[in-house]
Amino acid sequence: MSNALPVADARQVRRYARELARRHPRGLAAALGLHALAAAAGLVAPRLLGDLVEGISRGVGAVTVDRVALAIAGFVVAQSVLVRFAHLASARLGERVLAELREEFVDRVLALPLSTVERAGTGDLLTRTSRDVAALSRTVRFAAPETLIAAVTVLLILGALVLTGPLLVVPCLLAVPLLVAGTRWYLRRAPAGYLRENAAYSDITDGISETVEGARTTEALRQQARRRARTDADIRRSYAAEYYTLNLRTVFFPIAEIGYLLPVVGTLLLGGWFYLEGWASLGQVTAATLYAQQLVDPVDRLLSWLDEFQVGGASLARLLGVAEPAEADGKPAEADGKPAEAAPVTDDGRLAAHDVRYAYRAGHDVLHGVTLVPRPGEKLAMVGPSGAGKSTLGRLLAGVHAPRAGAVTVDGRPLSELPLAELRTHVALVSQEHHVFIGTLTDNVAMVRPDAGPAEVRAALAAVDALDWAEALPDGLDTRVGAGGHPLSPAQAQQLALARLVLADPHTLVLDEATSLIDPRAARALERSLAAVLQGRTVIAIAHRLFSAHDADRVAVVEDGRITELGSHDELVAAGGPYAALWRSWHG
Template sequence: MSNLLPVADTAQVRRYARDLFRRYPRALTVAVGLHVLGALAGLVGPRLLGDLVEAIRNGEGVGVVDKLAALIAGFVVLQAILVRFAYLASARLGERVLARLREEFVDRVLALPLSTVEQAGSGDLLTRTTRDVDALSRCVRLAVPETMIALITVVLVVGALVVVTPVLAVSLLVAVPILVVGTRWYLRRAPAGYLKQNAAYSTVTDGLAETVEGARTVDALRRQRQRAERSDADLSKSWVAERYTLFLRMVWFPVVEAAYVLPVVATLVLGGWLYLRGTVSLGQLTAAVIYVQMLIDPLDRLLGWLDELQIGGASLARLLGVEDEARETVQAAATEEPVGTRIEVAGVRFSYVAGREVLHGIDLTLEPGERLAIVGPSGAGKSTLGRLLAGVHEPTGGTITVGGVPLGELPLDRLRREVALVSQEHHVFIGTVHDNVAMVRPGAAEEEVRAALAAVRALEWAEALPDGLGTVVGSGGQALTAAQAQQLALARLVLADPHTLVLDEATSLLDPRAARDLERSLAAVLHGRTVVAIAHRLFSAHDADRVAVVEDGRITELGSHDELVAANGPYAALWRSWHGERVPDPFDEEAATAIR
């Protein structure tokens, strides 16, 4: 199972929720004010109804009765109008709060280091951006305003009951011990239960995403049964987690439901006894019973939505956990500017898992404009070193600096203007061809985007699309070939204009003809830049300025091709082995020119 992203603690969640609503003081005041007025209008009815009972009992005239009945009807209409506008105000406030939260969350997600996402797994992040955001959306739009309304109503109803007949308000105390004990029991267990439930759901999503992404491999190796068993195991854990939260609700809900009924019974018994003794009037008793009855609905909504608030709180904690992880990256950003483009690697160590180092004390200096090839046997740490140089991972020991500034302290947008990784992986985003290229510089002019496409030999086919550069590509849009998708990625690099590129077999997954064409595009991107080529095929090492041989996580040789061949060390052995097993063909010669 992947290491899940962190989760914020309860204090952080409460502080963030308070701060979020405080950003809209006027909207919050209007919403609360309208709900208070609506609740007050609703409280007048029972008091007038008590007066109406007294008037009929005392034989008052028809005019008095009609007047009281008209007043009751008027306040009912007024309450309906106020409640309508109160709900509208709450909905507007909720949508504004939710929009702000979503925007901040997206900003933080985009600021997450790629290494963090890889370690956590895509399933956890996907669950947070979908299921947790949806749960929080329901909480903000419905649970928060409904809870606020219920609280206001409960406070005002209790206040009205105390004003009408303080002695009958004592009957409410019957429910207090039950509600307090039952709710405290629930709240001590619910947050952890819902966090565990959401984490289990992340594991399910992670497993399903992994199965879908590797569907061809699963089919080729006939591992369908194994993947199905993995999904069943994940679903079983999720079922256990959800069964626990269901158990909490099944205990808590019946307890609070019983607590609603007891005050009504106690009011009738106590009120009837006091009426017979002449302590309270029939009108007071009628109003008191109605007020106590009125408490059932807001209490039911309050405690019912409290469960939804626990779900929303758990979701918010998971979303804030992502923000905390991203905030650490943002706060670590250096304020000083790099001086020059020299990259220096000093004593760098790295491990994916604590206690198991992949790289051991790497020292290396890259001069501006240099071509460096990194070679070595499979599993030696070549790609890991390349990803460290590109800022994808941060070293667990030692430093990597560009222009004297630690690479890991550069803001992400600045980092990608310094160093970029070109791999065999590429992605076409949903949007136009223009937007796919300009995403690295949203303000780029049309001429700059066209120039970037032309530099990688992509402008011709891009203009030939149905709507030219305005053609929508990506999922559901115009289909692009693998070579065209890679050319879009290279055009982004031209527009971003980093001074250093790390190449990790950017064309290895393409067919020879497409790869040959793309190598020409790649040559345009590499011109005038510092290049680090992870050389799985040694023809690229032959034409590099220097070659670094990586074995068992260490650089064992460093020099030019001719120097290392003459030294008759590990590189010479690799060169003889590679050169003896295959005869260079025209494609190899053409590809080799890409890093010249």
């Protein structure tokens, strides 16, 4: 099972639900008021029928019967109209709440550190953004308003019963012990069961996405049987989790069915006895029986949607949990049982890393006391074998990760303490992974600065040698790209990311093999173009091809999570150390 993202607890879910209610007092009051009026209109007919039965037993005339029938018809029509507007008010409120939930969830997802996503795996995040959002949508759109309607209706019916005859409330109390016991039994088990069900589904999604993404590798290594076994095991866990919640429903729902039929039977039996004893009139018994019958539908809806609320509550807990820290980056962890000490922070007006350590798993550092202070305006290349820690160090310098120990500062302030918007004015990361968003080419470039004009967008594309092919697209810079739009090659997508970086204009740039997918000749031209555009800025380039290091002001050699050499290309070649060996090997 993957190291899943956190899940909010029940207290956090309740607090968030109360907060949502406080945000929409008018909408909530309007929905409740309309439902109350609709329910009240529906309560008049049983009382009128009861009075009519009582009157007929005493020999009232046909005119009175006609008037009562017309009155009942009028209240039925009024109830229908009120129900329509009540449902409309509830639907509007539900859509507004759902829109807020979705927007806030997107904000939480975009604020997640990359290290958190990497630890959790994509399957859990995909499940939360799809299955959990869909489940919560059903709860907000249907379960919440239906439950409000049912709760208001039950309260008003019970009030009407009391006014009709206090003794006639007694039969309705017969179901209370059964329903309370059954509901408590169910609620003690259902939330954890639905959380397990959703987590198991995340594992299935994670495993299938891994299999699809690595299909060629799986086939080349003949690991098909192993992947099938992993998927089968995930499906078995999901089946067991869903079977558990199904068993809960097969116990709870029959109890509920019995519980909300008891008041009808009890009212008929006890009401008849009360009538024979002279404790209640025939009209009162008739009205009470009809009220008890009316209780069936709202109680049934309350108990039926209770299960949906458990599903929605579990989904809301998972959506809220995205914002909770899981082994939060930026908080020093412990190594060998001792708290890590923060590195000294200097106020020297530059980006600096002092004695930083970082671990993706507790007790397994991948960086070991690295100190690196780029000079303002220089181009610093980081080279080394794969897995040496170059990309991890680059992400620390870009503020994506926070060190387990030590400090990464800019202008003397730890990067991890800066607001994201301010952080990106100082330093930005361009990695090997790029995304083309649905929209025009201009939208894709200008997303980092929505106020940028066409001339600035064109200048940014020209800076990364992308303007020629961009203008050659069917609609030029207005061509729609991304999913379903005009396809772009990996190199073109990479150039878009670099154009965004030029437009963002931070004073320090971390390029994590940012030109690795571009043809070597184009990459060299692109880097020369970038050098001219970014002159005066600090550029930290994680280099895959050593010509990038050759053009740098200084080169840092990273091996086994440590910087083993630091100097200019000529100095390191002359030193005859690890960099010189890499250079000779690269030249063949």
